[in-house]
Amino acid sequence: MNELPEGELADLLYRFGDERRSRRIAAAIVRRRPIETTDELAGVIVSAVGRRPGGPHPARRSFQALRIAVNRELEELTASLPHAAGLLEPGGRVVAISYHSLEDGIVKRAFRDDDGLRVLTRKPAVPTDAERASNPRARSAKLRAAERIEDAA
Numbered sequence: 762m763n764e765l766p767e768g769e770l771a772d773l774l775y776r777f778g779d780e781r782r783s784r785r786i787a788a789a790i791v792r793r794r795p796i797e798t799t800d801e802l803a804g805v806i807v808s809a810v811g812r813r814p815g816g817p818h819p820a821r822r823s824f825q826a827l828r829i830a831v832n833r834e835l836e837e838l839t840a841s842l843p844h845a846a847g848l849l850e851p852g853g854r855v856v857a858i859s860y861h862s863l864e865d866g867i868v869k870r871a872f873r874d875d876d877g878l879r880v881l882t883r884k885p886a887v888p889t890d891a892e893r894a895s896n897p898r899a900r901s902a903k904l905r906a907a908e909r910i911e912d913a914a
Contacts, residue, residue: 762790762796762802762827763794763795763796767787767788767790767791768787770787770790770791771783771784771786771787771788773826773827773830774786774787774822774823774826774827775826776826776863777825777826777827777829777830777835777861777863778822778823778824778825778826778827778829779822779862780822780823780826782809782810785809785810786805786806786809786810786823788809789805789806789808789809790802790805790806793805799824802820802823802824803818803820803824806819806820806823807819807820825861829861829863834864835863835864835867838864838867838868839867839871842855842857842867842868842871842872843871843875846871846872846875846877846878846907846909849908849909850909851909851910851911852908852909853908853909854881854906854907854908854909855872855878855906855907855908855909856904856905856906857904857905857906858902858903858904859885859902859903859905860901860902860903861901865885865903865905868905869885869905872905872907875907877909877910877911878907878908878909878910879907879908879910880905880906880907881906881907881908882904882905882906882907885903885904885905886903886904886905887902887903887904888900888902
């Protein structure tokens with residue numbers, strides 16, 4: 762964040778965070794560099810895009826994007842799913858919960874493209890209204906499951 766060129770930072774925020782105001786946020790970050798703390802970063806983002814009363818924090822998507830990039834979460838997920846599925850005995854099941862559309866797409870394709878798996882969830886299972894009310898963080902969760910149909914050896 763403190764070193765990426767402005768355009769690359771904006772692209773990262775848009776791609777991994779679905780942040781529509783990524784260019785404005787990236788420009789504000791570049792103007793205020795170096796940013797040392799998460800509170801400071803959140804303040805820069807709020808000053809760049811404002812805040813709606815009662816709405817989600819405007820830095821939420823940017824923090825998600827930075828976390829996904831720094832932890833290489835999509836690459837790790839892509840590499841881990843075939844490995845996990847390969848460990849299953851016939852009849853064994855693999856289940857994945859995703860919290861972002863990019864993650865869900867990776868899970869969906871991995872399950873669909875593995876000839877040794879039978880997809881158990883044609884559409885992902887999502888939280889009920891009651892579950893979202895009791896746990897707002899679950900609002901974007903999507904669960905997919907698949908079962909090993911043959912020996913993967």
